[in-house]
Amino acid sequence: MRFAVIVFPGSNCDIDMFHAVKDELGAEAEYVWHDEESLDRFDGILLPGGFSYGDYLRTGAIAQFSHVMDGVKKAAEAGKPVLGVCNGFQILQEAGLLPGAMRRNESLKFICKQEALKVVNNETMFSSSYGKDEEIIIPIAHGAGNYYCDEETLKQLEEENRIIFRYKNNPNGSVSDIAGIMNAKGNVLGMMPHPERAVSELLGSADGLKLFQSIVKSWRENHVLSS
Amino acid sequence: MYKVKVFVTLKESVLDPQGTAVKGSLHRMEYNEVQDVRIGKYLELTIEDSVKDLDQAIREMCEKLLSNPVIEDYRYEVEEVVAQ
Numbered sequence: 001m002r003f004a005v006i007v008f009p010g011s012n013c014d015i016d017m018f019h020a021v022k023d024e025l026g027a028e029a030e031y032v033w034h035d036e037e038s039l040d041r042f043d044g045i046l047l048p049g050g051f052s053y054g055d056y057l058r059t060g061a062i063a064q065f066s067h068v069m070d071g072v073k074k075a076a077e078a079g080k081p082v083l084g085v086c087n088g089f090q091i092l093q094e095a096g097l098l099p100g101a102m103r104r105n106e107s108l109k110f111i112c113k114q115e116a117l118k119v120v121n122n123e124t125m126f127s128s129s130y131g132k133d134e135e136i137i138i139p140i141a142h143g144a145g146n147y148y149c150d151e152e153t154l155k156q157l158e159e160e161n162r163i164i165f166r167y168k169n170n171p172n173g174s175v176s177d178i179a180g181i182m183n184a185k186g187n188v189l190g191m192m193p194h195p196e197r198a199v200s201e202l203l204g205s206a207d208g209l210k211l212f213q214s215i216v217k218s219w220r221e222n223h224v225l226s227s
Numbered sequence: 228m229y230k231v232k233v234f235v236t237l238k239e240s241v242l243d244p245q246g247t248a249v250k251g252s253l254h255r256m257e258y259n260e261v262q263d264v265r266i267g268k269y270l271e272l273t274i275e276d277s278v279k280d281l282d283q284a285i286r287e288m289c290e291k292l293l294s295n296p297v298i299e300d301y302r303y304e305v306e307e308v309v310a311q
Binding site for chain 1: 237240241245248297298
C-alpha cells in the first residue's frame with residue numbers, strides 16, 4: 001500500500017507522518033508537494049499537522065485552494081482512505097470534506113501533552129484494530145482544536161456513528177468531547193490528536209500505530225484478497 | 228476603483244474565548260460597564276472597476292475564503308475611489 005504525505009508550506013509533522021508509515025508500519029510512502037495535482041498513483045492520502053501558510057486568515061483556510069486539494073477531493077470521492085491530523089483536519093474542514101470548524105482552545109493556550117481518548121466506533125477502516133470503547137493514549141499539540149458544529153450536525157454525526165474518537169478529559173472545549181470524526185462515506189477521517197507521534201513505546205505510546213494498521217488491513221481486504 | 232471594507236466576526240451563537248478574556252481584562256481596569264466583547268477581523272480590498280457584479284463577487288469571496296460560514300458572519304462596506 002502506497003501513501004502520499006502531503007506537504008504544504010508550513011507543514012511540520014510531515015516527517016513524523018512519513019516515519020510512522022514507512023518505518024513503523026512498513027508501508028510505502030512519498031512526500032507530495034502542495035502544487036502537485038494528481039494523486040492517482042497513491043492508495044491512501046495523509047495530511048499532516050503543522051501551520052500551513054502560517055495559519056494566515058484561519059487555520060487551513062489558504063491550503064484548501066492548493067492544487068493538491070483537487071487530487072485529495074478526487075481520492076476522497078474514489079473511496080480511498082484520507083486521514084487529516086491536526087492542521088490536516090482543519091484543512092479538510094475548510095475544504096468541505098468534513099463538517100464543522102475549529103475555534104481557539106477554550107483556555108486560549110497552545111496545549112501539547114498526552115491525552116486519553118476513547119475509541120467510540122471501532123467498525124471503520126481507520127479503527128478496526130482497536131477494541132470497542134478502548135482507551136488509548138495519543139498526544140495533542142494545538143492552539144485551535146476546539147471543535148464546533150451546530151446541533152443538527154452533531155445529531156447527524158452521532159446517529160451515523162461518525163464520531164470515532166472522544167477525549168476522556170476534554171482539553172480544549174470541543175463540542176461533545178469530539179477528537180476525531182469521519183465523513184458519511186467512511187473514508188475520510190479528521191482528528192486533532194497525533195497518532196503518528198505515538199507509534200513506538202520509545203515515544204511514550206504506541207497506540208497510534210493501530211490506526212495505520214487498520215487502514216492497511218482494510219486496504220488488503222479490498223485489494224489483495226480479491227485480486 | 229472600489230475600496231471594500233470587510234468585517235468578519237464569530238457568530239453570536241459561537242463563544243468567543245478571546246473576547247471573553249479581553250472583557251475580563253477591561254473589567255479589571257474597572258470598565259465594568261462593558262457587557263460583551265467580540266473580536267473579529269478587518270480586511271480592506273481594493274478592486275478594479277472592471278469587476279462585473281461587485282456585490283456578488285464580494286459575497287463569493289467572503290463565503291468561500293474570507294470568512295468561514297460555519298462559525299463566522301461577515302458584513303462589508305463599499306467606497307468608490309476616484310483616481311486622482
